[in-house]
Structure formats: C-alpha cells, structure tokens
Amino acid sequence: MALQVGLVGLPNVGKSTLFNALTNAGALVASYPFTTIEPNVGVVPVPDPRLQTIARIMQPEEVVPATLRVVDIAGLVKGASKGEGLGNKFLGHIRNVDAIVMVVRCFADPEVPHVTTDLDPVDDIETVEVEMALADLTTVENTLxxxxxxxxxxxxxxxxxxxHLEALQQRLATGQPLRAPDVPAEERDMARDMQLLTAKPRLYVANIDEAELPEGGRSTERIRELAAREGATVLPICARLEAELVESLKPEEAEEYLREMGLESSGLGRLIRAGYHLLDLITFFTITGGKIARAWTLHRGETALGAAGAIHTDMQRGFIRAEVMHYDDLARWGSVATLRERGLVHIEGRDYVVQDGDIIHIRFNV
Ligand SMILES: Nc1nc2c(ncn2[C@@H]2O[C@H](COP(=O)(O)OP(=O)(O)OP(=O)(O)O)[C@@H](O)[C@H]2O)c(=O)[nH]1
Ligand SMILES: [Mg+2]
Structure with a gap:
C-alpha cells in the first residue's frame, strides 16, 4: 500500500511548487492562478536510512524503498461548487487519497497575485474547507x-x-468538515467509506517566505491556532526554496543546506514523517532471496498476515509462518547468522502484530 496524499488549496498558493519540491517532477508553476488544470501525479521514494543500512549489511542486488503518491490538483476558489474558477470536478482526482494536505499561502510576494486582496490564511482555509464540504454535500445528496x-x-x-446520511447532510450544509471530533464514530466511518474529502485526515502546509524559516511568522501562528482545534499538524515549508534545491542540488547537499537554515530535514522528509504519524503507519522490510531489500508501509496493529497481503495476495492466501528479526538487532550485530545464533530470529504465526522496523520473511504455499 503506497501512502497517497492530495494537495489542495486556493490558486497560486504554491501547490505545484510543493509538488515539484516533493517529487522533483517538474510540474508547471506560474504566477497566474489556475496554472494546473490536469492533475499532476508523482510517486516518490520514502527516504528511510534504515533501508540503506540493511543494504550495506546484506549487499542485495536491488534496493526498493516504500513509496508515497502525491496528487496535485487545480486550485479551488469561493463558489467552486457552483462552477466558479475551474469548478470542483477535479476533486474527484483525490477521492482515494489517504490524507489531504492543505497548502496555505503565507509568503508575501507582490509578483504573485493572491485571489483575495490581503493575505489571510485563516480566511483562505475557511474558503477551501467550505468548498470541499459542498463537494461532499453533493455526493451525500446523490447517495441519499x-x-x-x-x-x-x-x-x-x-x-x-x-x-446517518441525513446527519452528514446537515453538517455539510453548514460547511462543517466531517473529521471533527464530535462526529459520531458510525457517521465518520460511513463518511470515510464514501471517500468524503472533509472526513480525510488532514495536514496543513504553511508555505512561507525563506526569511521566515524555520518556524514561520504570524500567519503560520494563526494556522497553528486553527489547526490545534482539530489536533492537526502544521508544517512550515518554503516550497520555492525546496523546489529550487531539489532541482539544483544532490539530496544530501539539499539536506545539508536545509539543516543550515535550521530545518531538521527536507519538506519531503517532514511531510512523510507527519503523514506516517497522522495515519499511524509503520515500515517493515523484506529481503527476498538475499537479492532485493525492500521497505513496505503498513498500518500499526496489522498482523503478519496483513504484511503478507501488502506484499502479494498469493503470499497471504498460502501463508504458513513468518520469520521475524528486527532492524535494530541486525544493525547492532551486523549479520543474520549472528542473529540466528543469538536467538533473535523469531518464528511467528499469522496473528503476530508487526512492529516498526521488523524484517520479515514469509513462508507460504503457492
Ligand atoms: N515568494 C514565493 N513564491 C512562491 C513560493 N511558492 C510558490 N511561489 C510562487 O507562487 C506562484 C504560484 O505557484 P504554483 O506552485 O504554480 O501555485 P499553485 O497553487 O499550484 O497554483 P494553481 O495551479 O494555479 O492553483 C509561482 O510564481 C511560484 O513561483 C514561495 O514559497 N515563495
Ligand atoms: Mg498548480
């Protein structure tokens, strides 16, 4: 299961710039609104230094990281649900993402027109939220x-x-998102099953000026206040700087540069970490035939059988047992043989709950 995120926001807030920073895909960026019409879709490797360490120890022929899928769509404006701007039909492209990243403009650049006269991040968030609620309302009303x-x-x-549908309808008709903590569990589950956008887990990216790195300024602070009410994370990112860095520098050099700016890691790294945390995801590893070392994403609490299913349905169907060792042990002792001698390779059944950093070998019948 590749983690999927969708970028939303007003036009000209830097969604495509962020997309490029994350994916290095070179999507069209311009200082006029509605630059993006068709969605940009990018698949990015999830950086995980543990996979490199495993590769160093195991010397596989191939190293395959877990992936993140990023979808960048057109900007929403007030009235989009009634056809303003480019309308809201493109929201269909992000129906099946796992989480929504709302990009909010905090940078002040007179060269880049903003859709409203002044920069008010809280107003901007409200506008986009209402349009998404109205898009959800249409879906709910059709189902009703x-x-x-x-x-x-x-x-x-x-x-x-x-x-339940009527309760969802009432809430959405007043522009309220369905991920609010007071939405009863049954209704929220229904909203999630229906892939309603306002029910999806949410992250905010405050797209700030370089001068405001690393924490962001007053605008970011206001987004934090708003986000705190729903327990959401706000990531201050200077999308333009990061997009320039991925274009011109090697990843290690870019990370070094960002560290000098007071940032622990790239926007991609921070977004992935926040996304894994938000969705309660973990990483496990496989080493197939000593040849392919690979990282996989799994929901915390999933079992060995679930891990088998993430790899291949055949593996799940024919599951016999899992041999499990932990990354920390391998990194410490440096060889699988030593782990075996020390009894650090465990045989587990289908109900074993997979831990972050497990290295799993699944035995199965074909
Ligand atoms: N100063 C500054 N400009 C930025 C930053 N991020 C993006 N921009 C500029 O803002 C403009 C719009 O950026 P895009 O990435 O095309 O914005 P978008 O949200 O994808 O816009 P639409 O596709 O039109 O909805 C471009 O001129 C970018 O160079 C930033 O962090 N600082
Ligand atoms: Mg764009």
Missing amino acids: ERVRSQAKANPREYASQLA
Missing part, C-alpha cells in the same frame, strides 16, 4: 436520493443508513 428510493420497498432495512 438513491438510498431513499431503495428504502421505499424496505424502509426498516435502510432506516439507520438514511439517518
């Missing part, structure tokens, strides 16, 4: 219509589904 007609023949069977 269908379920109501199905319910005519069998009202009892559909009663609770209808009640």
Whole structure:
C-alpha cells in the first residue's frame, strides 16, 4: 500500500511548487492562478536510512524503498461548487487519497497575485474547507436520493443508513468538515467509506517566505491556532526554496543546506514523517532471496498476515509462518547468522502484530 496524499488549496498558493519540491517532477508553476488544470501525479521514494543500512549489511542486488503518491490538483476558489474558477470536478482526482494536505499561502510576494486582496490564511482555509464540504454535500445528496428510493420497498432495512446520511447532510450544509471530533464514530466511518474529502485526515502546509524559516511568522501562528482545534499538524515549508534545491542540488547537499537554515530535514522528509504519524503507519522490510531489500508501509496493529497481503495476495492466501528479526538487532550485530545464533530470529504465526522496523520473511504455499 503506497501512502497517497492530495494537495489542495486556493490558486497560486504554491501547490505545484510543493509538488515539484516533493517529487522533483517538474510540474508547471506560474504566477497566474489556475496554472494546473490536469492533475499532476508523482510517486516518490520514502527516504528511510534504515533501508540503506540493511543494504550495506546484506549487499542485495536491488534496493526498493516504500513509496508515497502525491496528487496535485487545480486550485479551488469561493463558489467552486457552483462552477466558479475551474469548478470542483477535479476533486474527484483525490477521492482515494489517504490524507489531504492543505497548502496555505503565507509568503508575501507582490509578483504573485493572491485571489483575495490581503493575505489571510485563516480566511483562505475557511474558503477551501467550505468548498470541499459542498463537494461532499453533493455526493451525500446523490447517495441519499438513491438510498431513499431503495428504502421505499424496505424502509426498516435502510432506516439507520438514511439517518446517518441525513446527519452528514446537515453538517455539510453548514460547511462543517466531517473529521471533527464530535462526529459520531458510525457517521465518520460511513463518511470515510464514501471517500468524503472533509472526513480525510488532514495536514496543513504553511508555505512561507525563506526569511521566515524555520518556524514561520504570524500567519503560520494563526494556522497553528486553527489547526490545534482539530489536533492537526502544521508544517512550515518554503516550497520555492525546496523546489529550487531539489532541482539544483544532490539530496544530501539539499539536506545539508536545509539543516543550515535550521530545518531538521527536507519538506519531503517532514511531510512523510507527519503523514506516517497522522495515519499511524509503520515500515517493515523484506529481503527476498538475499537479492532485493525492500521497505513496505503498513498500518500499526496489522498482523503478519496483513504484511503478507501488502506484499502479494498469493503470499497471504498460502501463508504458513513468518520469520521475524528486527532492524535494530541486525544493525547492532551486523549479520543474520549472528542473529540466528543469538536467538533473535523469531518464528511467528499469522496473528503476530508487526512492529516498526521488523524484517520479515514469509513462508507460504503457492
Ligand atoms: N515568494 C514565493 N513564491 C512562491 C513560493 N511558492 C510558490 N511561489 C510562487 O507562487 C506562484 C504560484 O505557484 P504554483 O506552485 O504554480 O501555485 P499553485 O497553487 O499550484 O497554483 P494553481 O495551479 O494555479 O492553483 C509561482 O510564481 C511560484 O513561483 C514561495 O514559497 N515563495
Ligand atoms: Mg498548480
């Protein structure tokens, strides 16, 4: 399962610039609104130094990192749900992402027009939130219509589904997001199953001026206040600087430069870390036939059987057992043989709960 994130925001806030910084894909960036029309989709390797260490020890022929899929779409404006700007149809391109990254403009650059006259990040967030709520409302109302007609023949069977849908409708009609903590669990689950956008886990990127690195200024502070109410993380990133760095420097040099600016790592690194935390994801590793060392993403709490399924459905179907060692032990002792001697390679069954950093070998029947 590759982690997928969708970038949303007003036009000209730097979504495509951030996309390029994350993916080094060279998407079109320009100082006019609605530069992006067709979505940009990029797949990026998830940086994980542990995979390099495993590779150094195991000397595989190939090293395959876990991946992150980033989708950059057109900007939303006030009234998008009624067809303003480019409308909101392109939101369909991010229906199946795991998390939404809202990019908020905090940089002040007279060369880059902003859709409203002054920069008010909180207002801007509100505008985009309302448009997403209205897009969700359309989806809910279409579903309601269908379920109501199905319910005519069998009202009892559909009663609770209808009640939940109506509750979602009411909330969305007033522009409220469905990930709010007071949304009852059953309704939130339904909203997630329906892939409603305002129900998706959320991160905020404050796109700041270079001069405001690393923490951001007053605008970032206001976003933090707003985000705190929903327990969301705010990442201050200077998208333009990071996009320039990935274009002109090697990754190690770019990281070094950012460290000098007071940042622990690149925007990509920070976004991935925040995304894994938000979605409660972990990484496990496989070393196939001593030849391919690979990192995989899994939800925390998933079992060895789930890990097998993440690799291949055949492996899940024919699961016999898992041989598990931990990255920390391998890094410490430096060879699988030593881990075996020390009893650090465990045989586990299908219900074993996978831990972050596990190196797993699955035995299965074909
Ligand atoms: N000064 C400054 N300018 C930036 C920054 N990030 C992006 N820009 C500029 O803002 C303009 C818009 O950037 P884009 O990345 O195209 O914005 P977008 O959100 O994708 O815009 P649409 O696709 O039109 O919705 C470009 O001129 C960028 O160079 C930043 O951190 N600082
Ligand atoms: Mg764009």
